[in-house]
Amino acid sequence: MEDFRFQNKTDIRFGKHHIDEELHDAVAQFGDKVLLTYGGGSIKKSGLYDRVIKALADLKVVELSGIAPNPKIDSVREGQKLTKEHDIDVILSVGGGSVLDASKVIASAKFYDGDAWDLVADRGAKSRANIDQLPVVDILTLSATGSEMNSGSVISNPDLNIKLGTNGPNTPAVSFLDPQLTYSVSKWQTAAGSFDVFSHLTEQYFDRATANDVTSGLIEGMMRSVIKWAPVALAEPDNYDARANLMWGATMALNGIARSGTKNGWTVHPIEHELSAYYDITHGVGLGILTPRWMKRALSTETQARFARYGREVWHLTGDDDQDVAQRAIQATYDWIKSLGIPMTLAGVDINSDDKFEEMAEEAVRIGNLDHNGGYVNLTVDDVVALYQASM
């Protein structure tokens, strides 16, 4: 097991009864000037917007709406302007991971006078070193990213065709997680979100550290839970237990616990982020298409024992031949993703040309350091191009 430090200060308020009773004080403890951030309107349709406005009636609320999936830097710039203009004390993010990711960068950008993109381009170096950050309170409406309990944000710059992960100094101050708010999430986003969670687990499970049995076992348990509950949520959108397990699973998968003691090089995420950057596709869908192909590429005589453990512990496969169990585990992964309704090819998300694969692969390898032990197995630009091509 590798050395690690684990600290996470987010105050989690999970379940049905926290929001109406506690939202006001959770926000007001930081001041009375609030920037309310949200997306394209799902919170108005569900009635959540009205509940929030009612709860914050005695506070000064400034709104930033229209934060898009794969949040764009322009929304962050707009938020930066509003936080300065209104001398905002606290941000309340209401929505999915995209709204929350943008909100976290806005929270740092209030204290930065340059272009907000600088705080993304440097992967958060300035934000962490010497820029303050507003507290962020969030009400999460989609289970996927884990953004509600981590310090990361992923922001897109369409002018540059770049989608980049950055890390601020803090995790959200308070996160309200009410699974009922996810009942209205579409099948597409439910499948994508569930697979995003699963991918966060595979990225951390296929790892070069050895003898990290505590973390491996935790991850296997969380994987089994996503495999069990995602189809239930798809079949019965208002099944509380399914939505609750997916919501807490999403948070736990990426709050730092599943990384403890690992070497943790992520591979499929940087490769997927290029698809989202160039074609603005849904993150979890891109991961679903790429992951089984990456697994096939990563399987070798050196890695087969790990893949076989994955097959036995997660997919309940039996047999003594590691290579055989590993291959069946990859097939089981593919079949499960497909059963969620995720299109298993890039053509299924309207990517029909390989024109951009070379430049996308170069970026993925550079950003993820994929050819220098950045991931579980090293991948060259040619390897990544081959992965995109195998996914067509």
Ligand code: NZQ
């Ligand atoms: O914009 P609105 O109208 O709210 O609609 C959203 C959006 O269209 C809708 N939605 C959200 N909650 C809903 C709902 N529709 C009905 N009912 C509800 N309760 O769903 C759509 C997608 O929302 P989005 O926030 O984009 O989804 P998600 O939470 O999956 O976030 C994806 C983004 O997070 C990044 C991804 O790259 C992507 O940009 N990631 C962030 C990470 C992090 N911060 O740690 C890690 C992840 O690996 C990921 O990269």
Ligand code: ZN
């Ligand atoms: Zn992800």
